[in-house]
Amino acid sequence: MNVIFFSAKPYDIHFFKDANKQHRHHLKFLEVPLNESTAVLAKEQDAVCVFVNDTVNAKVLQILTDAGVKIVALRCAGYNNVDLTAAQEKGIKVARVPAYSPYAVAEHTLALILTLNRKTHRAYNRVREGNFALSGLMGFDLHGRTVGLIGLGKIGLVTARILKGFGCKVLGYDITEIEEAEQIGVVLIDLDSLYRQADIISLHCPLTPQTYHLINDESIAKMKDGVMLINTSRGAIIDTKAVIKGLKTEKISYLGLDVYEEEGDLFFEDLSNKVIQDDVFMRLLSFNNVLITGHQAFFTTNALQSIAQISLQNITDLEQGKVLVNEVLP
Missing domain, CATH: 3.40.50.720 (NAD(P)-binding Rossmann-like Domain)
Structure with missing residues (x-):
């Protein structure tokens, strides 16, 4: 053909x-x-x-x-x-x-979590400039933390297995019953409970009318103070302006994104010699606790x-x- x-x-x-x-x-x-x-x-x-x-x-x-x-x-x-x-x-x-390859996206999810937590991206830049001070690089043990996964398809389940290997307690939510999730030790729970209990929330659901802006002002208000939020699924699952509010109030202490709801005019292109016109995206980049990759989780x-x-x-x-x-x- x-x-x-x-x-x-x-x-x-x-x-x-x-x-x-x-x-x-x-x-x-x-x-x-x-x-x-x-x-x-x-x-x-x-x-x-x-x-x-x-x-x-x-x-x-x-x-x-x-x-x-x-x-x-x-x-x-x-x-x-x-x-x-x-x-x-x-x-x-x-x-x-x-x-x-569910492993590709799941492993990138963990890369975002670990980089945000241990601030390896910032440490890398410091060391190259001869700055070996540790101030501002404090992280936490991932072992023992509670991670909530929204979406328990193939990628979500692989992510769960990796997190269990780190010694995390894994909570999971999906619109369908996933028997395999319980078999690997994921605690199935409703969304509101997941928001309240999770130290880290990672999104692995498709973009549908039901999941559009699932993460919004209302859902962020239910989350733990200082939550880490990770999105390697689809950008529009997150209301970006609501997340910026969460970052400013320190409700959200870490944000890792591989997708962005208006990424169509940005990602997959070299724009290093141009002025990026997306003010919302540029506001995201201004936070030192935000890590963005250009839709490379699958790569x-x-x-x-x-x-x-x-x-x-x-x-x-x-x-x-x-x-x-x-x-x-x-």
């Missing part, structure tokens, strides 16, 4: 070309994102492959339909950027990569190999008339 990639980076090209030796599709890579202006570039393509910040709304889907596109292949797990109802109405299949060789293989397999399955096991429906 003819497959066009939007928002393609050099690493996408490398891993997808390698995986395609088995599938033998005709691949075309574009750096530009998919949106209402660029969708026309998919003319005469059978499939489009998109990432987290590409726009796949009803207007874009209509253009893709007119171009003859049969499938939107998401090279990610989330699908909040796709109008699934419109896709179904237009007969375009949507498939995702539901589990590429391991293992994950990228898996993403490429599963994305192309989804396209191959459609081509061969097989059941799309990773299809996303409204």
